[in-house]
Amino acid sequence: MEIVVCVKPVPDAETRLRVRPDGTGLDEEGVKFVLAGYDESAVEQALLLKEAKVATGVRVVTAGPSPRSEEVLRYAIALGCDHATWIEVPADPRPDAVATARILAEGLKRYPHDLVLVGKHASDREAGLVGPALGEFLGLTDYAGVVDLRWDAGRSLFTFLESVEGGALRVEAPAPLLVSLQQAWNDPRTAKLPNILKSRKAPIERIPWTEVGPAVQERLARSAQRTAFRLPPPRTGAKLLEFKTPDEAAEKLVRLLKEEAKVFP
Amino acid sequence: MPDFSLTPEQVDLRDMARKFARTEMLPKAAECDRDGHFPEEVYRKAWELGLMNLNIPTEYGGSGLGLMDQCLIVEELAKACGGMTTTIMANCLALEPLLLGGSPEQKERVLTPFCASYNLASFCLTEPASGSDAGAVKTRARREGDEYVIDGEKCFITNAPQANLYTVFAMVDPALKHRGVSAFLVPRTTPGVSVGKEEDKMGQRASSTSSVRFESVRVPVSSRIGKEGDGFSLAMRTLDQTRTPIGAMSTGIAQAALDYASEYALKRQTFGKPIAEHQAIQIKLANMAQDVHASRLLVWQSAWTVDQGKTGTLESSMAKCFASDAAMRVTDEAIQIFGGYGYMRDYPVEKLLRDAKLAQIYEGTNEIQRIVIARELLRNRA
Numbered sequence: 001m002e003i004v005v006c007v008k009p010v011p012d013a014e015t016r017l018r019v020r021p022d023g024t025g026l027d028e029e030g031v032k033f034v035l036a037g038y039d040e041s042a043v044e045q046a047l048l049l050k051e052a053k054v055a056t057g058v059r060v061v062t063a064g065p066s067p068r069s070e071e072v073l074r075y076a077i078a079l080g081c082d083h084a085t086w087i088e089v090p091a092d093p094r095p096d097a098v099a100t101a102r103i104l105a106e107g108l109k110r111y112p113h114d115l116v117l118v119g120k121h122a123s124d125r126e127a128g129l130v131g132p133a134l135g136e137f138l139g140l141t142d143y144a145g146v147v148d149l150r151w152d153a154g155r156s157l158f159t160f161l162e163s164v165e166g167g168a169l170r171v172e173a174p175a176p177l178l179v180s181l182q183q184a185w186n187d188p189r190t191a192k193l194p195n196i197l198k199s200r201k202a203p204i205e206r207i208p209w210t211e212v213g214p215a216v217q218e219r220l221a222r223s224a225q226r227t228a229f230r231l232p233p234p235r236t237g238a239k240l241l242e243f244k245t246p247d248e249a250a251e252k253l254v255r256l257l258k259e260e261a262k263v264f265p
Numbered sequence: 266m267p268d269f270s271l272t273p274e275q276v277d278l279r280d281m282a283r284k285f286a287r288t289e290m291l292p293k294a295a296e297c298d299r300d301g302h303f304p305e306e307v308y309r310k311a312w313e314l315g316l317m318n319l320n321i322p323t324e325y326g327g328s329g330l331g332l333m334d335q336c337l338i339v340e341e342l343a344k345a346c347g348g349m350t351t352t353i354m355a356n357c358l359a360l361e362p363l364l365l366g367g368s369p370e371q372k373e374r375v376l377t378p379f380c381a382s383y384n385l386a387s388f389c390l391t392e393p394a395s396g397s398d399a400g401a402v403k404t405r406a407r408r409e410g411d412e413y414v415i416d417g418e419k420c421f422i423t424n425a426p427q428a429n430l431y432t433v434f435a436m437v438d439p440a441l442k443h444r445g446v447s448a449f450l451v452p453r454t455t456p457g458v459s460v461g462k463e464e465d466k467m468g469q470r471a472s473s474t475s476s477v478r479f480e481s482v483r484v485p486v487s488s489r490i491g492k493e494g495d496g497f498s499l500a501m502r503t504l505d506q507t508r509t510p511i512g513a514m515s516t517g518i519a520q521a522a523l524d525y526a527s528e529y530a531l532k533r534q535t536f537g538k539p540i541a542e543h544q545a546i547q548i549k550l551a552n553m554a555q556d557v558h559a560s561r562l563l564v565w566q567s568a569w570t571v572d573q574g575k576t577g578t579l580e581s582s583m584a585k586c587f588a589s590d591a592a593m594r595v596t597d598e599a600i601q602i603f604g605g606y607g608y609m610r611d612y613p614v615e616k617l618l619r620d621a622k623l624a625q626i627y628e629g630t631n632e633i634q635r636i637v638i639a640r641e642l643l644r645n646r647a
Binding site: 014032 | 273274277278280281284313314316323328329
């Protein structure tokens with residue numbers, strides 16, 4: 001069984017983000033790009049299936065500009081993925097979620113994919129659209145918000161839990177399929193130092209933009225573009241409590257939460 | 266012109282160490298400091314990720330890094346906790362004599378199983394009555410047939426309570442003075458080896474330190490590193506390699522102090538404005554920043570020199586001595602900027618000063634470093 005994991009580079013949560021002076025976007029100078037959190041779970045899931053001998057190979061794919069795309073692919077290789085593919089997309093115009101799914105689908109058609117894994121949404125835009133749209137373009141049934149994905153070898157079925165409000169559905173589905181993974185339930189591993197060093201020399205298959213079909217190129221051109229970008233105004237209204245004892249502080253806080261913030265009756 | 270830019274691999278190593286320091290070490294640093302707790306789970310994870318045994322070649326299961334790479338990692342780790350950094354780095358110190366003087370067969374026999382699982386080793390040079398005067402070791406090793414019999418006591422040994430391998434420097438022939446010293450690999454399980462009580466230290470409390478006693482400890486001749494009498498030279502050449510990372514550790518501690526102090530100075534208000542707007546505080550921060558930056562440059566230049574295959578005795582002594590003295594100045598000023606809060610254990614800066622202090626003392630006191638620096642300096646003039 002061959003697994004393909006699609007990943008997106010997002011700014012490291014530790015990075016202090018700045019908006020470009022002309023307001024056209026984030027100032028990416030010095031920003032470190034890392035695997036989006038749910039994508040880490042998707043990679044971890046693929047590696048667990050490989051270690052359980054369910055999968056023979058794991059390919060990681062991303063579509064985007066340089067150098068962030070190669071950076072996250074290398075990290076995925078350091079984690080244990082076998083192959084990496086970079087679909088080289090120009091930085092401008094930016095693809096929207098559905099355009100990204102079209103681009104990824106073009107790439108994935110080149111490789112066997114019994115199971116396609118994605119994070120349920122990336123920690124920058126949180127659109128959650130790429131997974132379902134990619135499933136549609138590849139003609140695969142897709143499942144979102146999945147945890148605890150396992151392979152039942154006896155019945156040749158995947159079994160997993162799909163999150164719903166207040167609980168989960170136990171689902172069984174045959175391959176091929178596309179799964180969007182829920183939060184970091186599987187405690188994604190950290191790359192080991194020797195593997196990080198080795199990943200620098202790992203080959204990355206590159207699909208140049210010119211090889212992507214004209215229909216997809218046209219779809220990218222229709223992507224929604226943003227015209228202005230600014231940070232939210234600084235928050236105001238913080239209230240400092242004056243108190244002499246912890247009991248008094250708690251009493252005042254409860255009263256404020258009840259009467260002013262109306263968090264509970 | 267010199268090039269100070271890091272390679273992509275070095276950026277990766279630094280970022281990886283930074284993430285490990287923030288997520289695994291920092292959350293436990295204050296508690297381990299308070300309780301003198303040895304966080305084995307942190308050290309096991311460091312081993313799993315390849316952050317221990319940095320200097321051991323990959324063919325034996327180590328990470329096979331040069332000194333510059335090691336220093337980048339050590340600085341990041343030390344920003345989170347100096348004590349944990351000392352324990353993580355102690356294997357590099359303990360095993361360097363074997364790397365320098367061991368035969369290929371001996372390295373394969375000892376290092377491969379050692380690196381294959383979580384293991385700690387200790388460098389046993391210092392004795393109750395000989396620290397800086399390393400040629401005056403009293404621990405004796407007597408040759409009896411195919412064995413040596415070791416008797417004596419070592420003290421202030423990092424990781425000794427948990428280590429299962431000791432690199433022991435012992436006097437074979439006192440008449441030869443420092444040329445009579447040999448180095449031996451002694452497994453902890455050897456009969457006659459016993460570990461003293463754990464020391465209650467001023468700082469670096471997440472690392473463990475104790476004495477080790479050797480009473481009629483018999484080891485085969487094959488456990489000797491190098492030739493008989495090579496011990497003192499091996500110890501000195503080892504310290505040439507490991508002094509620079511002590512400078513990197515000091516730089517990391519100082520950088521942490523500067524970071525905490527800058528952040529605090531921007532928040533803390535006096536006389537109607539953040540204290541960072543008072544010139545008295547700005548001058549302190551500017552001096553601290555210069556100390557940190559100068560330390561880092563000395564460390565990098567020393568690491569580069571050693572990575573060029575030179576001994577780097579002068580460079581590493583300057584890097585270690587300057588950076589550890591600078592770390593004391595910087596952590597002291599950080600406490601001053603925090604005022605009363607800085608003196609309290611609930612705030613992170615007083616720990617930094619206590620952790621930094623050790624770097625002026627271990628792996629050659631800064632007084633010894635100055636003797637070395639002066640000797641190197643004058644030798645070139647004579």
